[in-house]
Amino acid sequence: MAEVKLLGVWYSPANHRVEWALKIKGVEYEFIEQDLQNKSPLLLESNPVHRKIPVLIHNGKPICESLIIVEYIDETFEGPSILPKDPYDRALARFWSKYLDDKVPAVVNTFFLKEEQEKAKEEVCEMLKVLDNELKDKKFLVGDNFGLADITANFVGHWLGVFQEATGVELVTSEKFPNFCAWRDEYINCSQVKEYPLPRRDELLAFVQARARAAASASASTQK
C-alpha cells in the first residue's frame, strides 16, 4: 500500500502544485483521480470540511488545501527546498502564493461565468497590472530560486493562456503586459517545468473547450 496518496484531478492547477512539489522532492506517490461530480467516500472522509481536491494522504493522515500541502511536503521530505530559509523571504513567498491563489475564482469567472463577469474581468486586469509591475526583469517571484510562489503561479503561467485560447477572450497581450508576458514565456520553458512538466497544453485545451461547450448547452437547455 502506498505511503503517500494524492486525491486529485489532472486538470486542476491546485492538484498540479502538489504533484510538482512531490516530484521536486522525489517522493513516490499513488495518484487517485477523482470524479468531482460524484465524490468518493475517501475524498469526503479525508476532507469533510471543504470536500475538495487536492488531498494528500501521508501514512493515513490527510492534509488539505494545496498551499498547505506544499508546505507540509517541504517540511517533511528531504530534497531541494521549496520555501526560502530566511523568514522575510518566506513571508514574501507566502504573500505571493496567497495573492495568486485568491485570484483563481476571478480568473475562472472572467472566462466562464456570465454573471459578475465584468467585475471578475476588472479584478483579473488589476492582478495582471500588479504582476506586470512585480515581474519586471525577474525570473522568480521571490529571490533567486524557484519556489512556492512560482509553483502557485502555474495558474497564471499556463492555465490562463489556455482559457484565453479556449474562449477567445483575450486579456493578456504583450503590448498591455510586457513584463508578465516575458516572465510567462520564460516560465513555461524553464528547467523546473522541463523536468516536471505542466499538463499538456493541447490536452488541457481540449478538456476546457469540452467543458465550456457542455456548460453552454446545459445553460441553453435550462433557458428553454
Next chain:
Amino acid sequence: MRVKIALAEKGVAYESHEEDLFGGKSDLLLKSNPIYEKVPVLLDNGKPIVESNNIVYYIDDKYSPNPLLPSCAYARSRARFWADFIDKKVFEAGMGIWRSKGDELEVAKNDFIGILKKLEGAMGDKDYFGGDNFGYVDVIATAMTSWFHAYEVFGGFKVEQLCPKFGCWMKRCLKRESVLVSFQILKRSISVLSCLERCMALNRTGSVDSIALYTF
C-alpha cells in the same frame, strides 16, 4: 489585533502607529502595502510584511521563544488549515448576520453557529486550538471574537449559550495578558458596534473590510 497578540506572546517590543481608515490612509501605509492598501502592516527594520496571518507566521518564524506553531509537520499543517478556515469563513458569516433581515437573518445566524461548532470540533477536548498551550490558531481566532458582541446584538443570540465550549475558550483566552491588553486597547480606541453603525450611515460600503483588518 492578531499581530499585537503575537508580538506580546513573543515578548517583542514594537512601536504602534494607528491609522485613520475613515480619515485617509497615510503615505507610509500606501507605500508599505501598495497592493491591498490595508492594515495591519509590520515593518521590521523597514521591510514590510502584510496580511495578518502572514505577519503572525513571520513573527513565529523569526522569534524563537514561545513557539506558536507546533513542531510536528502534520500538526503544523492542521494549524494552518484551521487558521485558513477561520479567515475564509468566520468574518464572512458574521457579516452575513449584519447584512440580513427576517428569514435570511435566521439562516445567517445558523451558518455562523455551524462554523463555530466546526471549530469546537477542531479543538476537541483540549483547552486551546494549540492543545494544552495557546498557539497560532488561538491567536488568529481570538482576535475575531472582538466582533462577536456586534453579531450577537444584530442576531439576537449569545455565542456562549449556543456554543458553550467556544464560549469557555473565549473567556480562557481573555485571561491571557496578551489578549486582554489588546482587547482593552481596542475598546479604548474604537467600538466595533459603533463602527458598524457608522458603516450603516455610509450605506454599508466596503469600509467594513477596512475596519475588520484594522481590528484584526
